[in-house]
Amino acid sequence: MDELVFFLGLGIAVLAVLACGPVAFALTIAQRRRISILEDRLARFERATPATAATIPASRPEPVREAPRPAPTVPAVPAPRPDPAPPRASFEERFGTRWTVWVGGVALIFGAALLVRYSVEAGYFGPGLRMASGFALALGLLAAGEALRRRLRGSLPVPPAWPDIPAMVTAAGTVALFGAVYAAYGLYGFIGPELAFVALGATGLAAMVLALLHGPSLAGFGLVGALATPLLVGEGGGSIWPLTLYLPVVAASAYGFAWLKGWRVLAIAAGIGAAAWALLLGLSAIDASASAAALVHGVLQAALASLTFALPHRLTPAENARLDRVATAVLLTATVMLVAVLGLTAQAGYGAVWILSALAAIIIPSAAGFLAMPVAAGLVVAGLALSGIIVLWPPEPGLHWDSLLIRLDTTDPGILLAVVGVSAAGVTTMGALRLIGGGRLPAATALAYAAGATLTPLAALSFTYLRLAQASVSPSFAVAAWVLALAMIGLGAALRAQGDRTPSDALTIGLGAFASAAVAALALGLVFAASGGSLTVAMALAALGSGAIARRLDIPALRWCVAGLGIAVAGRLAWDPMVVGGELGRTPILNWLLVGYGVPALAFGLASRLIRLPGTKPDAPPLIAEALSLLLAAFLVFFEIRHALHGGDIFAEDSGVLEQGLMALSALGLAAVLVRLDGVHRSPVIRIASLGFGVIAFAQSLLGLGFAVNPLLTDESVGGGVLFNEIVIAYGLPALVAFALARTAQATRPRWYVLAAGGVGMILGFLALTLTIRHGFQGAKMGLDRETSQAEWYAYSAGWLALGLTLLGYGLLRHSLTARLASAALVALATLKVFLFDLAGLDGPLRALSFLGLGAVLIGIGLVYQRFVFAPTRTT
Incomplete structure (x- = not known):
């Protein structure tokens, strides 16, 4: 008992010594500020007194008659001077009046909790003395905060930017009291759950009353400290049931503050803290008891948040x-x-x-x-x-x-x-x-x-x-x-x-x-x-029905239901692209893909027309439906290609040159069709989709056909005859469609888009010609490691020059600078090839024919440019 009294007295004395310094310092600063203000007032009065005396005359002077003014004048009224802006706080002021108080308040809060934790871990005192010290610390801080409030609030007004010192000290005391009550229940079992509930509720009510006196900062610090107390002190024997009781009381107290004073931010912060604790308890639930505790806590917190808001x-x-x-x-x-x-x-x-x-x-x-x-x-x-x-x-x-x-x-x-x-x-x-x-x-x-x-x-x-x-x-x-x-x-x-x-x-x-x-x-x-399982079809048909009802009953708001169903279908596709189950049938084109993707594409396309408001710019609902219709149509085309080439397996891992060529052909074709449609409908969705399909087609053509499945690099077998084979379909047809896309997009698309389409067409055309020549000489297998004959080398030069001349003729007829530049690039490539490879790799008549043909072509091209492209103006 003597030891208890001694340590209790020692703790109170230490607390008093620690509190006297800051209190005395705060009071001294307050008095010093008063003295400074009085000194400033006295100095101003002394400076103003001589000037005032000089303006008082010693005797009444003789009146002086003014000369008459030539014309009446209106004296100018000086414009009122704007109030000078308050001076910006210096570093010293910010440090001394704000930072130190904030850091000190946080230090007090964490110190109160860490002191309890340290006393538990070190084992210096018994449980009774630990609890008495904790309550003494909490009550001392609360008393100091109230004393500071009464002393400082009655003096000079405090600027709004300055933190409230009494509120800081009171917040630390509130946190210490929360920790002491929780430790008495969860750590030592001094009180049962009923008394703990009453004590925690009383602490929250007291903090609410104190927050009414000290302002919202106390409520905020009290909330943070109360939520952090279980982490600093411990859970009490590993059971999370005490937290199920403690945390809802803390949240309810914070919600009470917010409700009574209108501090909505505090209520939001309490909800965030409660949600974080609920997830933490759910993650720590390893058995049935812990799971039940986490669920009860989650229900209580959800109910409190819903009730408050x-x-x-x-x-x-x-x-x-x-x-x-x-x-x-x-x-x-x-x-x-x-x-x-x-x-x-x-x-x-x-x-x-x-x-x-x-x-x-x-x-x-x-x-x-x-x-x-x-x-x-x-x-x-x-x-x-x-x-x-x-x-x-x-x-x-x-x-x-x-x-x-x-x-x-x-x-x-x-x-x-x-x-x-x-x-x-x-x-x-x-x-x-x-x-x-x-x-x-x-x-x-x-x-x-x-x-x-x-x-x-x-x-x-x-x-x-x-x-x-x-x-x-x-x-x-x-x-x-x-x-x-x-x-x-x-x-x-x-x-x-x-x-x-x-x-x-x-x-x-x-x-x-x-x-x-x-x-x-x-x-x-x-x-x-x-x-069975075709939810995409059902939602698409529902969207079409909703659009028809919205049009028939003139319900503009119902158009958003169509948009909502469209978003749900998009999410369904992202979740599982196989919209109609695993068995699609093995018949090309006429299979369940036509139902799973074709019907929804048609339904959303029709719905977008039904819900479009006449005479107004298209808003979100018809645009969403239109975008989903285009997306489903693209999926239908791509999956039908894979279905036809892989025996019904649209998720096959391999991909060949024919499939990549058909994919590029489809994407370029869709982009070209959308460019045409945009010229009629002026839809932002169609415009963006045409750009998107075009970019995808450009990348897929260059990366897929140029590298991934290029038979020159893979040495994969290429089917077909000499003139009609997979190369013509995979490279030739996409090249023609790319050229058509470039010409169609000239008037409505950016310059980079047109140049990219023309460039892709040029590259694919060049690959188609080169691979066709290679296929004619090598057969189905045409890898780079295979031997190349002199005739094949000569055929490349002749073919590239022929393609260059064709592009030159097209450029002259259509006045296309892009085609003429592409022709120049091909001719330059053929020239380099003749001088670098044919000169060393060919012999006999082929070498001579190569140079002769090149010379004739180059001279002919120069003549064409002189006569038709850059011909001088004739004078009469």
């Missing part, structure tokens, strides 16, 4: 219920956090707690969206959460996730169906009720309710089908889809009847959304009953 909007009238982006973002973050924790604990902690937590992840955002209309997007968030839960639902024991995370049999499929059915029905009902009863809702809010009510059951049905039916034909799921279509038709009819009584934009938006959902459900049913 949604409840202030509870009484917002419908006409003012504009979407709150910040509240929506917080709701989405909290829900994603909870779903992530569900994924991290799916294997170790599956059971009743996991299922209830999954339901909470859907109920929390949907309830917030239903109760607070500015958070209507909560229904969409609930739909995303439900989709994630279906994907993450634990598989059967012993199975592992496949590459797509789905298409695995699940544990307890009956429970999964019950959760999906109840959740989807609940979200749809809440959205429909809000649309029916909120006729004055803004368009964006009504669209959020409509999207949540319609997309949630469609997405849930699709993902459940993939998990349980594994993308195969399923009559039961087809029936479920058709039942969903009937339900959507019924809800649409209810909205139509309400709209006839009280017309409003919200009811019109809801009617269009439910009608589109009915079309989508019917399409899903057809997919489930027939082809």
